[in-house]
Amino acid sequence: MSESIPSSVTGFAHRRPRSDSVASFKYFQEEDESPDWSEDQAVVDDDESAISFVKPGESSYDYDAEPALDSDEHRRSSAYSRTGAEDSLLLRRESAKSDFSGFERESRTSQKLYIVSEDLTIVIAGFSTRNLGFAIYVASCILTLGLAYLVLRWLPSWRVRLVGTSRPLRDCDWVVIEVRSPFRRRNSRAVTKRNQNQWGEMSVQNLGREAYGQGLSTVFGQKTLKRRSSEYDEDDDPILYELCTLDYRYIRLCYHPVRDKFLLGSDWTDPSWTSVKSMRVGLDSEERHQREQVFGRNEINIEEKSVFQLLVDEALHPFYIFQVASLILWSLDEYYYYAICIFLISVVSITTTLVETRATMKRLREVSRFECGVRVLSNGFWRQVSSSELVPGDVYEISDPSLTHFPCDGLLLTGDCIVNESMLTGESVPVSKIPVIKESLHLLGNSSNMMPPELAKHFLFNGTKIIRARRPQEGQDEEAVALAIVIRTGFNTTKGALVRSMLFPKPSGFKFYRDAFRYISVMAGVAAVGFVASFVNFVRLGLAWHLILVRALDLITIVVPPALPATLTIGTNFALSRLKKKDIFCISPQRVNVGGKLDILCFDKTGTLTEDGLDVLGVRVVHRPAMRFSDVHEDAQMLLPGASYEMDPTVDYRIHQAILYTMATCHSLREVDGELLGDPLDVKMFEFTDWRFEEMGQKAGDDDEGAPPGPSAIARPPLGFNTRIEEVEGHQDTPVELGVLKSFEFVSQLRRASVVVGQSGSTGGDVYVKGAPECMNEICDPQTLPNDYEDLLGYYTHRGFRVIACATKHITSLDWLQVRKMTRQNAESDLTFLGFIIFENKLKEATTEVIEELNEANIRNVMCTGDNILTAISVARECNLIDRTAHCFVPHFLEGDFRDPKARLQWRSIDNMLFELDEHTLMPMPAPAEADASLPPDVSNVWNYSLAVSGDVFRWVIEYANPEVLQRMLAKGQVFARMSPDEKHELVEKFQSIDYCCGFCGDGANDCGALKAADVGISLSEAEASVAAPFTSRVFDISCVPEVIREGRAALVTSFCCFKYMSLYSAIQFTSVSFLYASASNLGDFQFLFIDIFLVLPVAIFMGWTGAYPTLCAKRPTASLVSRKVLTPLMGQILLCILIQAIGFVVVRRKSWYIPPVLNTEKSNIENSENTTLYGVSSFQYIFSGIVLSVGPPFRQTMRNNLPFVVTVVTTSLPHGKKKRKEYKLVLADMRM
Structure with missing residues (x-):
């Protein structure tokens, strides 16, 4: 079966219940x-x-x-x-x-x-x-x-x-x-x-x-x-x-x-919601008022702060308050020009932030806020109300042509519809919804975090687009309408969860920003030491008290640069801009830097690594009484005798007819404007038959016991296509119509779907089932399975083909009451096996190239799929996700099954069954003497191996195996097949538990939980924003993955570069001022202005302009500021800068032209040789520090690709003014002597 579930959504709040937080709380008693x-x-x-x-x-x-x-x-x-x-x-x-x-x-x-x-x-x-x-x-x-x-x-x-x-x-x-x-x-x-x-x-x-x-x-x-x-x-x-x-x-x-x-x-949930009939009653006015009190209005209305509130929040941030204090300090020190410039920059910065915040909130309000008119059943009468007035329990009409999107979360009561849920799941395939049945109502309000598939096929999610809504077929009643009942409103809906995830993104746990602020606190301590030292020195020199305080406090503004927080986001903002140009969108900017640390990536298979569309290679049916498979039938017309060939008396054509009927009816397709919509596998399978499809509509509901249910859809053969075996035998020619009376949707846990079908002119009926070949042993009569079942299945799956098994059961007498009461267990039991449908699952064009690129970058790749394990292995080898020359070991239960704690596993190589792993350590056992000596040397090396694990084994290992086996499975597992959505989620968390930084890339259909649990989740979807993942790519292949990693690495390196540059800038200026303070001197107002505004700021900004390096390397950028790798070079550069300034400060005093500072107890003297020397030396230190810290390959492009940065460096390196040029030449000439 397809991995995607077009008629269900597995859930949108994908967090496993945790037993407790490891956090400690101040207020919890x-x-x-x-x-x-x-x-x-x-x-x-x-x-x-x-x-x-x-x-x-x-x-x-x-x-x-x-x-x-x-x-x-x-x-x-x-x-x-x-x-x-x-x-x-x-x-x-x-x-x-x-x-x-x-x-x-x-x-x-x-x-x-x-x-x-x-x-x-x-x-x-x-x-x-x-x-x-x-x-x-x-x-x-x-x-x-x-x-x-x-x-x-x-x-x-x-x-x-x-x-x-x-x-x-x-x-x-x-x-x-x-x-x-x-x-x-x-x-x-x-x-x-x-x-x-x-x-x-x-x-x-x-x-x-x-x-x-x-x-x-x-x-x-x-x-x-x-x-x-x-x-x-x-x-x-x-x-x-x-x-x-x-x-x-x-x-x-x-x-x-x-x-x-x-x-x-x-x-x-309302206690009265016990049947569909009771749910269709609606509410009276008093009940609606009471529920509005409890649940509020049906609005996703984001609180919009006024300009004044935003201004207060921004202006009262500690760094802006620090800037205000600095402005006051500089004004008292008569640094008016510099203070005015910083004031204007702060005003522009605050204004820009306010405008961007208002614009962002406005866009989000426009996206989230939706209001329309709906027809609601109230007090037994229909009335038109605003969708904002809907409350849980309201019954409203969805077949109203003016209704284009669902205004709330609800359940479909009558009629049927087709919707687009790409905004929520990333699933681009339209999803069909059918009326709820009584058996599904008990699933409402359960505390499970996953939406059960049995309920999701009836559930209408807020914000999803209605492609088609049809009224129920009520005989001659033209007043029948499609109805839905409101279940959740406002922010309690899935759309509300999406908006909340944008407003309150999950913290990434990335330590960079926390370490940066810790570093600031350390520098503040250094500033405090400088303050005390300067204060003592100024008192010794006898300066005026106001000058002592102003100068000493000025050191704090130098050591702790107010612009540091803004510069840390430069790399991220540039990366987001570049990603957006490549149709990759991000709703969680802090995840960009995390993308630079990925060391393992999990990929879904179908729709991600391989094409969505599957081509039917052919059909192989069972020949009786030989009990072996037939040759491949590459055309549906070859299944039954007719114009193409004569009837073979040794062949039981009833098997051929049954598998043809299975392909024509056992699917979840819907027809909109003459186009078939649904799962790509179902579309290809039905098109293979050349049959015609007609939907008949849904009945009013399961609780209407008076009227027998008609077929929900009818399949008819093409004109002139002979389908009746009786016709071949001379029976009367009557048209064939297959009516689908009941459907059991595909369930990932069962891995199959089935339909109950009635045939025109027949009093009986048939059950047709299609699903994973592995599940047929449980539901089919063993006597009907051919002798070469496992051999043929292994042949195709080893070569990467997708295999779907078919089975049937005939019911001699079938009436509507039997259909109504038939359970899935009854329908899918004692079946007759029919044969295989074989699909070609082609790799996407970019898959192999991207996997090889990631392999070269030493990033581990893992496939996580719901498909057959052998098919998954074949696809993995085809795209080089698994080394083609390496052994791949697959586990089988030797004793018991996944429910048995005492079960035993046997791990055997699929390439040579003689090679096995130790079941307790998953380490290779010695190669047996009878091993095939003709194998290539690298294949003979049993230590070169990987694991492929099925979902049931994965579940058993997690629950019952010893930790060593679990660790080894996670370390060596390359393919995880037959995985349910919940197991995909758990696999990601298990990788994270062993210190992997894990990414997940999928199409969003069944991967929502894994996408949100991953450190970096990338959904392939048409929607710009999806609740499924922080990243969404409109390019439907995995080429987006290396782009995210490249930009993440570049952004991470840029953040480190900017941080180190601002740290050096603070240290350099602190050193210059400290030396000048020794003689009660200081830098001048325009000198501070030039350094901060025209030198440091452009260098810091354009340093982050450098794009990502096109080639991924095996080396990963560091993500911790508190590491010797980062702090040792930084401290070394700071000491070097201090040493150079100290040399200049000492040397200039020995020159004949040296002009000493004149002590003025009321103001600082800035016209002296020490000032000129330290200002000139420090200016070039700022520039050269920017050049040294502007890291290029292997994570960013070379400096020459960053034209704005090169222009900035060249421009700022040129001395300005004749007097300054003369002073620089004199200082440099004397320093060389």
């Missing part, structure tokens, strides 16, 4: 987290002092109610949360030991919550304002002229400590939310008590409170009421008199008074 008991299951932490219990099925994702937690992970993480409690900023309050009633125990003051969709661990702590503390806060702000306000704004925890007092969540006025984004856990060496790869974030949020007066279940759903009845006295659904809500990052949480915590309401 573990005593507040009283255990929630579950009658079904409890997972207990091994720390007796901090026991947490897992309640399955909860939707809140709270730590004491988190489903599917791994107990080992949970035990490992508990130590970290305890660390946070011990370091708690606030005193720990002792809470009473609770019974199960939230009303009878002391309320908790804080809670920990894990939000799966955002991969966030947050702590919510309740506070109230303390009057005395608030008064002190206001007074200190006034008395310090706003300085206290700034300090407490930058250090919000201090403000909370001063103003707030801890209060129970039920009574608090506002809350503090502390955030950790839990990055993947590395090996034990990389994990510390406080994870150093996490950025903490804290915010203060107000609560919304309003009168409500409805039952708890209307807010939290029915499942939160499945508790012990003693909690609620006599009422099973107590009244919630006040609705307390908390909106954080556009996620709404509601306070549950019984559970005494805030819970998410994003997966709320």
Whole structure:
């Protein structure tokens, strides 16, 4: 089967539930987290002092109610949360030991919550304002002229400590939310008590409170009421008199008074949604008003800050405040020209930032905000309303021609539609949706993070484009319309998740920026030392006090350059611009630098490495009674006798007819404007038959038991094409029509799809199944499998062909009631095997070239596919992802299966079955004596090998194998086949757990989880922005991968170059000024102006203009500032610059023309030989530092390709003014003597 699932989406919130964050929190008090008991299951932490219990099925994702937690992970993480409690900023309050009633125990003051969709661990702590503390806060702000306000704004925890007092969540006025984004856990060496790869974030949020007066279940759903009845006295659904809500990052949480915590309401379901018929009733006005209170309006409305708010946020940034202080300092020192220039630059910078921010937010608001008119069923009548008024439970019409996009997340109730979901998944193939059935309703509101395929085929996602929506076929009823029910609205929808991912991108865990700011703090310490030294020296020289303070403080502005943060983003911005020109778009700029560190890349196969379209090579059917495969039928007309050839009496043509009928009916195609839409494999298969296809529309719903269901589609043979075996035998000629009565969509776990088909003029019916050859053993009668089944399958899969197996079952008597009640298990059992359909899966033109380029760059390539393992190996070898001369070992279960913890694996080479691996170490066993001596020497070398692993073996190794086997599998595995979407996701996380920087490239269909989990995810999609991945390429091949890596490496190197240049600039100027301060001299106003504005700034900017080097090399750029490789050369260059200035400073004093500075206690003397010498020497040091640090190959182009930088260097190297040229010549001539 195809790897893509055109009728389903596997999920858009692709984060596995984590047991805990390794972060520690200031405000979390573990005593507040009283255990929630579950009658079904409890997972207990091994720390007796901090026991947490897992309640399955909860939707809140709270730590004491988190489903599917791994107990080992949970035990490992508990130590970290305890660390946070011990370091708690606030005193720990002792809470009473609770019974199960939230009303009878002391309320908790804080809670920990894990939000799966955002991969966030947050702590919510309740506070109230303390009057005395608030008064002190206001007074200190006034008395310090706003300085206290700034300090407490930058250090919000201090403000909370001063103003707030801890209060129970039920009574608090506002809350503090502390955030950790839990990055993947590395090996034990990389994990510390406080994870150093996490950025903490804290915010203060107000609560919304309003009168409500409805039952708890209307807010939290029915499942939160499945508790012990003693909690609620006599009422099973107590009244919630006040609705307390908390909106954080556009996620709404509601306070549950019984559970005494805030819970998410994003997966709320109405208890009445038990059948399709009940869902079609709609809501009355009172219910709509009540649900709007709980869920808000159906708007993705991004809060737009005013110009004043943006100005305040930007201007009050610590670096701008530092600049303001510097401007005041320079003005007091009469550096007016320089201060004015810096002021104008700051104003331009702030203005530019405001304009860009406003424009970006405006574009995002335009993309996210959508409002249209919809027809809604309310109080039993249809009325036109705005889509912003929709609430969960509303029933609206989707067959309205004016409706072009779905305004919310919903379920299709009646009719059918075809939609384009590329914005969400990157899947360019249109997706068909069919009405929901009762059996799928129980999947609504489950706490799983993945959208079940059984539900996704009925689910309508907000923002997806409607290609076609058809009304149901209701006999003569022309009033029937296609209906959908609203499930989620606003930011709770998938489109809301996409917008949130743009507003709050996931931190990359990249340490460069954190190290840069640490370096700044070190330089600030150096500045403090310089301040003290200068202060003492100036006092010794007897300078005026105002001059002492001004000069000493001026050193701080020199050592800590305010422009440093801006220069660190130069390389990233240039890289993004170059990528955009190549049709590669990025919604997460910080991922660009991460792309430069990739050392492993996982590729999907179909649609990524190979073409989407598959050409049918032919069909091979089973010959009975010989029980062997026939020759290849390269034309569908060759399957049945007719004009092309005479009937062979030894052939059972019923098998030929059945496989032809399978290809004509077992697919998920839809017809729009005469064009077939659907999975490319299905399209090619159906076109191979030359049949005609006609859709008949869907019935109103499964709950309408009165009317028998008609076929959803009819397949007809081409005119003149003989398809009836009876006709050959002389029976009456009647037209053939195959009607699809019921479909079981492709499910990745089952790896097959099936249809129930009725034939015109027949009282019986048939089940036709197509799927992976591996699954046929489970569903087919073993007696119908040919003797050469495995041999033929191996023959084609070894050569890279795609093989689909077909099977059938005849039902002698079939009525509509049987069809209605038929389950998938009944339909797909006791089948008769028919044969193989063989597809050619051609590589894309760019695949081999890109794989070879990545191999040469020593970047490991891995295939991760849902296809057959032998086919995957063949494709991998064809594109050189696997060495063609290397052994490839494939595991098989020797005992048991993937469900058996005691199962045993046997690893054998597919090239020579005599070669095996040790099952405990995955190391090659000695080559047997009978090994084929004719093999080439490099193939005979068993140590040259790779692994190919199937999904079931991958699952068993992760769950039951010893760690050594898992590590070896991850280290040597090159092909991972038959992988489900969830297993692809887990594979990426496993690679990351062993310190790989992992990228994933896929078409977005079933790869959403892996794309988002990867350090760098690249989706091949037509959409500019996709929730599937941070990078999206409109070029539909993997040529985008080396481009991202090249630009990532160039951006990373540029960031390091700019950082080191700004560090050198600070050190050089600090040295010059320090030497001059020794004699109470200084640089002049225009000298500072020339250095900072006309020399350093252009060099720093144009240094980042250099493009990426076209060839990827095996060497990778460093990503850590705190390393000897970076700091040693930097310190060496700083010392060299200091030494050169020191030589100039000493030498100039010995010259006959030396003009010593005249001591002036009121102002600095700048007209002296020391000033001229140090200014000239330092100016060339700035220029030469830029040249030295402008790194070229192997990561960036050579300097000569950067014309603006070359012009800047040449221009700034020329002395300006006759007097200066004369002074430079004199100084340089004397220094040579």
